[in-house]
Amino acid sequence: MREVAFGTPLADVLSGAEMAQPLLLGGYHGTWLRPSQLKGLAVSRKDIAAAGASIGAGVLLPLAEGWCPLVRTAALVDYLAGQSAGRCGPCRNGLPAMAEALRDLVHRGGPAGRVEELCGLVTRRGACAHPDGTARLVASMLARFPDEVDSHALGICRGNRREVFA
Numbered sequence: 001m002r003e004v005a006f007g008t009p010l011a012d013v014l015s016g017a018e019m020a021q022p023l024l025l026g027g028y029h030g031t032w033l034r035p036s037q038l039k040g041l042a043v044s045r046k047d048i049a050a051a052g053a054s055i056g057a058g059v060l061l062p063l064a065e066g067w068c069p070l071v072r073t074a075a076l077v078d079y080l081a082g083q084s085a086g087r088c089g090p091c092r093n094g095l096p097a098m099a100e101a102l103r104d105l106v107h108r109g110g111p112a113g114r115v116e117e118l119c120g121l122v123t124r125r126g127a128c129a130h131p132d133g134t135a136r137l138v139a140s141m142l143a144r145f146p147d148e149v150d151s152h153a154l155g156i157c158r159g160n161r162r163e164v165f166a
């Protein structure tokens with residue numbers, strides 16, 4: 001854990017290698033940013049909001065080198081879908097369906113449209129913000145990595161050296 005003053009350049013917080021990777025900003029319910037969006041960004045609510053993200057829980061998760069952000073997101077959504085009591089519809093039905101649709105897109109070359117549709121269906125439908133945060137993570141993946149989404153829909157992963165399509 002590290003404490004920094006608001007206004008500190010992100011480049012003073014992350015290493016050069018981390019600045020060259022996609023960053024999940026705000027924790028598992030956060031927002032993906034591309035490396036090009038990190039240049040000149042400061043740890044400031046205003047700067048981060050201008051980049052279309054939120055500092056949220058204050059957690060910075062740089063993607064490990066050689067990993068695909070889609071594969072990482074699918075794994076996170078698998079985890080998040082299992083982290084509720086399933087008392088509300090979006091957690092009982094929506095998040096498991098979202099996890100399945102993401103697995104289909106990321107690992108089996110399925111369509112992105114179903115994933116996008118589920119983001120809309122679960123948002124603001126739960127008693128708490130767990131479904132909304134999960135949808136925010138997934139929506140940011142779709143928005144920040146359109147080329148990777150297109151590749152995966154064709155059954156090709158360019159980023160994850162550990163991932164092999166059948």
Ligand code: SF4
Binds near residue numbers: 084087092126129130
């Ligand atoms: S929306 Fe919140 S309260 Fe409802 S089941 Fe999901 S985590 Fe629980």
